[in-house]
Amino acid sequence: MSLITENLVVLNLDSPDRHAATRVLAQALADEGRVTDLDGFLADVRKREEQMPTGLPGGIGIPHARSAHVTEPTLAFGRAPQGIDWGAEDGPATLIFLIAAPEGGGDDHLKILAALARRLMRTEFRESLMNAPDATTVVDVVTREVVNP
Amino acid sequence: MKFVGVTSCPTGIAHTYMAAEGLEQAARAAGHEIEVETQGSAGLEPISPETIAAADAVIFAVGVPVRDRGRFAGKPLVEADVKKAISDGPGLIAQAVAAVEEAQANPEAFAESQAAKPAGSRGGGLVSKVDSSAPVGTRIRQWLMTGVSYMIPFVAAGGILIALGFMVAQLAGGKEGAIVVTKLYALTGPPDPNPTHIINIVTDFNPADGMHWAALLFLVGAASFSFLVPILSGFIAFAIADRPGLAPGIVGGFIASTIGAGFLGGIATGLIGGFVALWISRWKVPKGVRGVMPVVVIPLLSVLITGAALILILGRPLKALTDGLASWLHGLSGANLIVLGSHPRPDDGLRHGWAGQQDRLHVRHNRPGRRGHRDREHQPQGHGRRHGSRNDAATGTGAGHHGPAPAVQ
Numbered sequence: 001m002s003l004i005t006e007n008l009v010v011l012n013l014d015s016p017d018r019h020a021a022t023r024v025l026a027q028a029l030a031d032e033g034r035v036t037d038l039d040g041f042l043a044d045v046r047k048r049e050e051q052m053p054t055g056l057p058g059g060i061g062i063p064h065a066r067s068a069h070v071t072e073p074t075l076a077f078g079r080a081p082q083g084i085d086w087g088a089e090d091g092p093a094t095l096i097f098l099i100a101a102p103e104g105g106g107d108d109h110l111k112i113l114a115a116l117a118r119r120l121m122r123t124e125f126r127e128s129l130m131n132a133p134d135a136t137t138v139v140d141v142v143t144r145e146v147v148n149p
Numbered sequence: 150m151k152f153v154g155v156t157s158c159p160t161g162i163a164h165t166y167m168a169a170e171g172l173e174q175a176a177r178a179a180g181h182e183i184e185v186e187t188q189g190s191a192g193l194e195p196i197s198p199e200t201i202a203a204a205d206a207v208i209f210a211v212g213v214p215v216r217d218r219g220r221f222a223g224k225p226l227v228e229a230d231v232k233k234a235i236s237d238g239p240g241l242i243a244q245a246v247a248a249v250e251e252a253q254a255n256p257e258a259f260a261e262s263q264a265a266k267p268a269g270s271r272g273g274g275l276v277s278k279v280d281s282s283a284p285v286g287t288r289i290r291q292w293l294m295t296g297v298s299y300m301i302p303f304v305a306a307g308g309i310l311i312a313l314g315f316m317v318a319q320l321a322g323g324k325e326g327a328i329v330v331t332k333l334y335a336l337t338g339p340p341d342p343n344p345t346h347i348i349n350i351v352t353d354f355n356p357a358d359g360m361h362w363a364a365l366l367f368l369v370g371a372a373s374f375s376f377l378v379p380i381l382s383g384f385i386a387f388a389i390a391d392r393p394g395l396a397p398g399i400v401g402g403f404i405a406s407t408i409g410a411g412f413l414g415g416i417a418t419g420l421i422g423g424f425v426a427l428w429i430s431r432w433k434v435p436k437g438v439r440g441v442m443p444v445v446v447i448p449l450l451s452v453l454i455t456g457a458a459l460i461l462i463l464g465r466p467l468k469a470l471t472d473g474l475a476s477w478l479h480g481l482s483g484a485n486l487i488v489l490g491s492h493p494r495p496d497d498g499l500r501h502g503w504a505g506q507q508d509r510l511h512v513r514h515n516r517p518g519r520r521g522h523r524d525r526e527h528q529p530q531g532h533g534r535r536h537g538s539r540n541d542a543a544t545g546t547g548a549g550h551h552g553p554a555p556a557v558q
Binding site for chain 2: 089
């Protein structure tokens with residue numbers, strides 16, 4: 001199964017805050033069957049978020065959790081042109097990556113998420129996601145860069 | 150320059166790897182080399198000791214404590230939150246470069262700052278071979294190997310000294326020298342001023358007598374051997390429970406050694422001591438008691454439980470098993486006993502050939518390692534018994550007759 005599908009891409013995320021934005025992306029995960037218990041998963045993400053907000057410099061938010069309610073490692077991607085405060089010092093986040101990892105995931109699966117995390121540090125990767133015209137392009141970019149590098 | 154780094158974060162799926170990427174990009178951009186160990190959830194690939202040894206400095210960008218931190222000791226260190234490596238990798242690399250230059254410019258101050266750190270974070274701290282994420286079978290092997298690795302120096306020192314002792318004894322005392330050296334000399338005086346053949350080489354050492362030199366070598370080697378089981382047991386427990394395991398493991402191992410349960414007993418007490426100490430150290434106790442846990446409660450209870458378990462429950466079956474194995478091996482070849490080690494019996498291979506000699510001298514079939522060299526072997530049986538019982542009453546130790554202090558053997 002794929003790390004990301006077109007249904008897991010939200011190009012116009014206009015939620016008022018990060019918790020609402022996370023819920024929108026998590027709902028997409030639940031709709032795709034990647035998350036079995038939406039509220040349980042959100043509670044896990046929130047717990048991580050409360051330890052330390054996951055906003056990063058450069059307009060990125062990476063809410064994430066290892067959760068028993070996740071069936072397989074999955075990425076939901078959201079783009080918020082107006083920006084959503086994610087706790088980063090340099091301003092709101094415009095690229096949101098909700099990373100869902102199963103509790104006892106095998107090594108191979110987790111390696112894909114590790115590769116994804118590394119790509120997030122590359123400017124070209126961020127830019128091509130920022131400029132992607134549609135969901136298909138986003139899925140293509142992620143698949144090309146992360147899944148089949 | 151060459152750097153090594155460790156990144157980690159609470160969840161272990163995102164920041165860890167972003168931070169590693171941040172450090173690698175920044176190092177490359179500045180013309181340095183770096184290898185980063187990502188202590189995340191996607192499998193741990195430890196940096197090789199050679200790479201660490203070759204590194205100029207260490208960078209920790211972590212959200213949770215570094216695993217096996219001792220590996221990186223003794224190098225200039227830059228430590229920061231994991232987010233710092235993501236937001237400002239170049240800044241961390243620059244700090245590392247500065248730390249290296251500072252250490253080079255002022256090596257004495259650097260050495261002092263290293264020495265001031267607590268023992269656990271330095272290279273000299275005790276380490277175990279245990280990877281806590283390994284499967285159970287692997288961990289059992291790692292516990293045992295930790296014990297063995299700490300025991301090896303005692304084996305080496307003791308074995309070579311005893312061998313040298315025999316060699317010198319044969320040169321100085323002729324054919325019987327190797328037997329005599331195990332029987333006639335001790336580190337403590339004879340228990341009674343009555344005429345005796347036991348020579349206390351502490352008070353009566355004669356540099357002109359070759360046999361005294363042989364006895365010196367033999368007795369120091371035997372002392373080293375008497376630590377084999379306690380150290381094996383202690384460091385098995387240490388591998389399981391860390392520092393709290395040492396006391397129950399070593400004491401349990403000493404009892405195992407004393408009652409003749411040998412290495413099997415030592416392995417048992419190592420495992421018991423380790424798990425008891427681990428279990429007690431995980432008790433949830435009120436804040437006021439927490440301070441005395443490592444000082445009083447854990448040692449007291451873990452030593453008592455381990456010792457009692459061996460004496461009351463496991464001691465007899467383990468001794469029987471050890472004796473059974475020992476006599477079986479004895480049937481194969483007398484010299485191999487030490488491998489199973491019911492106890493160090495360096496003279497074992499020679500004993501049978503000298504049985505007649507021993508009987509003539511009224512020597513009981515003592516195991517010198519177990520009963521100690523102050524035993525009254527060269528006296529008539531009756532005297533030996535009388536002295537033995539008096540000695541027990543005088544010392545009044547629980548280990549009693551069969552448990553001389555380890556330093557003696």
